[in-house]
Amino acid sequence: MSAMRFSGLAVLVVSATITTLSLLLVVFAHEISWHLLPQILLFVVLIVIAADLMVRDPAGGTISSATTLFYVAIYVFNPITTLFTVALGYGIGNALPRNWVTWRVLFNAAQMGISAFVGALVYRVLGGNISAGFGPWILPALLGPITHHLLNNFFVAAFLSQSVQLPFFRTWVAFVREFLWSNLLTIPTAVLIGLLYVRVHPVSLLLFLVSLPFQRLAIKVYLGQRETHLRIIESLVKTTELGLPGTKGHSRRVADLSIAIARELGLSEREVEIIEYAALLHDVGMIGFDDMLASGEAYSRVDYVLEDHAVIGAELASGLPRPEISEIVRFHHKMASSLERMPRKRSLARTGCVIVAVAEEVDSRIFGLFPYREPQSQDMVLEYIIKHRGRLFDAAVVDAFLRVASRKDSLLPSIEDHAASFQVG
Template sequence: MLTAQRLPRDFQLFIVAVVLAAAVLLWLFTQVIRWQAWPELLLFVVLIAVTSMFPIPNPRAGYVTSTTTLMYVLLSVQQPISAVLVAGSAYAIGHATSRGWVPWRTFFNGAQMGISVGLAALVFRLLGGSPQAPGVTSLLVPLALASIVHQASNNFFVTFFFGKLRQTPWFRTWLIEFKDSLSSNLLTIPSAALLAILYVFVHPATLLLYLVSLPAQRWAIQLYLQQRQIYKRAIDSLVLAIDANFPQGAGHSRRVADLAAALAMKMRLPDPDVEAIELGGLLHDVGMIGLDELFDSAMLFDSPAIEKIRQHVLMGAEVAGELPRRDVSEIVMYHHENYDGSGYPRGLRGAKIPVGARIVAVAEAFESMTAGGLPYTGRLSASEAMEAVRMQSGQAFDPQIVEAFFELNTENKVTSEKRERQPMIQDAGNKLDG
């Protein structure tokens, strides 16, 4: 667990700045808050806090809660500054209750959520949104656009923090996270609009109806997250099949994936790219399934056999293409391309080869040389294999990736017998919550 004492000074300042920004907003505009409506504000606080107390671990990273709909009702029926107060305090209470009291994390989460919801509420008002005149242009459209602002702001705070903390580009991660959550958030707009109308025209207590739907919402969220796990199980099955075809190299795919992911992190690539590279490392040899008989030493100099073996990248890319990420398929297809253009299947050169494929190429070469995973290869020591990689820099391998590879070795992350890093695709993570 991260503590404020372990965070770099720049990030401590970032946390303080966000918390102070929320506090200053509340101090400057506290007189605008309709304190006489405290029962309604308290109702929102209780409901948002309760729903955020039951987070569902996200296999990809962080947690998922059922607070989104309530946030959208809040921003549509309350003033922006009231939304800052209610969303921030309620989310902080729920966060601290469910995940433990860590002051800097609790205050930061509450502050960034309050600012995000308050900003969205301001956009809703500027667009002329009002549940008192329900309609497409007066409620649904402003609420939809406000929800986009909320999600963009919330994702920004989280990805910016972790991007700077890990010294990785945050913008691409923000873009992917925003894109992934956009459709599911927009689907909550009709129910949020209906609750807002009931709140205004019937009674604020109608918000309690939301609690009735909470079990069904949690079930729907869990079902959605389970779909992601299906891909992981499919990948695990494919990796087992690869290892079964090549018992001499059992575990080869996982070792390549670990080293490739470590290289990607060393090069400070965004988290989504690291995840794709890890998946590409796991599946790089999936096209080899069923070709094990071609590795008999007597057939190694047989041109038809060699050509058939080279086809494994195309077959593997077709299998990987069933995953919802195109970049994984490209890594599998091009991981045998050489930096000087002498590789296969397309003879790509330099930067035209996807960076993930260039990284997996280095990881696979080193792992194959040190493991001796195939019957016709000898096993090299780590130093011998590293020298072989160095000799191919600029020819088979990207010089920048080779440089990062040697820096990893200097940090004892290449040849270490025990790698501390856990596979990204299996982690729930300890991310701040969106």
Template structure:
């Protein structure tokens, strides 16, 4: 637990204490006869299996069908079974996706599962329903229970991520709402189906229901692995390019990081921010077709050499467009050297006609190029780079985006000073 960030500690303690109190009360109230013990074993096993086999999302992160098991337990069993199933699913999760995770993460997830499940369970209990049934009234109750579980879950995760990542709670909330709503609305009917099958056909029926889900999950995993292999191949091209030019080593990664932070500052969606990161990582991939002599030439380029360099956005587009799921990224790469006043290349687009993603990357690319050492000059300081960016704002670069980057850099410098001062105080004491 020593690695736990300090800002997260109060929330962690509150969640664990709350979950333990709920768990103790629920276990005490539940009559532990054989049917309840059997139900606990069956659904705890399914919940652990579901949580341990997450499905990777195209934009990063994972999703599981664990809520379907929680919901089936909520509408079918006493409090103690529901809460213990939730706790076990968080604590006993296994698999390569969680390998190396700190213990506090499992404990917090278990507590979060218990508290969120209790929110849905309270709705069911307050309605007077004591057994699973499918009637208009019960379905209405189950919908409200799903919403209660979802809102409590999102609220807890939002606060936790805000404390762990230092991000705006508003941005995290909107992002979680966007992903969680379809996930919960899809899994709640699946949970009802699980409850119905278990009620009528027992464990054998559940096995027949879960097997197709596992096969589907395996097929999707194979697709995601193939997709990642495609992306790894393209990123290998970037590494090969940067190996040709020692001065640009790490350039694409730095541009991707700055571009993503600018996208977040603009309030762009998580999906669009991730899209911009992909494009930024690959923005110079077309330089693989530019000779090493030209890339590393210390003096002024000839007209033919400059024309060769200017071809790299189009070459990059042609490389990336061959990968179906990166097709739109190619368009962004093509236009990342367009100038705001129309003097750029290859298509001399003007202002808002240049894709926003390309304009963002252009600003980040310019800043990193100015501050990096090159074969023909030494990199400049941050302040000098900011002065240059201001000078070309409105001509080469989008002035609004230049202002956003300068604000980000200012906040970064302020944060660095605060940390340095705090470190000095710690050393003095």
């Protein structure tokens, strides 16, 4: 496997983050609460355990319960002690897997430590004092973790925007929205543990271990439900494609290209996931048109087939938990300029429609799938997409698609790939 290469700016982001952590620790080392070393070590051990028990998210990244401990540290330590504790614990936790990479461990430790440091600063500046009564520190107890959340995602978005050429601001906003509610819901638990830590005994921190298995189980159950949905959808798609000769892999290719475009636009992974489901299901309504396609009748009634298969597909997808999936399937053949009339016109549903529309048009033309009879070259397809930018196809989506298509590792299929898929032996 070839080594991953990053742009100079991506390397700069990583280097600057690690250097900032180092400078903060050197300059303010005398302010670390060394007299609280036993408590610091207890935090570090628990953060290591929580980090080591991170659950891999199939949609990308990881989900961890360590955030609760970061917030407790913000409440009970001064800022530089918070930085030292969080960076050390998270760094060790990230270094435990056998396949750990030095720069990634250092960057993760640095960005998480700095985020906690600034969160603790905000908490202190606003008068946060968990030993005081409830009233004076409720606002600081909320804004400290929110600051950590914003800055943590800032670092991640800054790196991704330079390493894989994603738009920085939209990526940052997408990440902030993605995990905001889950992190906000973590705050009450962090406050409770912090109160017990300060007012009862520091060993109360061990209560975190009691909740850890339940938190991890809840995360796994949630991710398991998503994987089950995906397996059911893929089975339905395969059943549909069996009755439509020449379409094998079409839905998966459209989904992969839709995912790439959505990420290029800076959508969150949850939004990308919904668009993936819709892209996989976009042609499921064709299951009743196999005879018309086989006889060629469908080519003389293109508008009827395109409209009806979208309606049928939307009905089949309506049982899924997110209504946007059904809406994307229903309207994915509509011109971008006509989607202002669709429900929730500024919602994810409209964004998904215009993304899937481009992805399907590209794949159908390159592979010569209905309503086209013959494959077209990539140059012809690109020319058509560009020509109709802003009318048939959303301008921002076309621009994102062109950026995706221009990369060496582009998901854009080729005529040669199509021919190879029919070779035998």
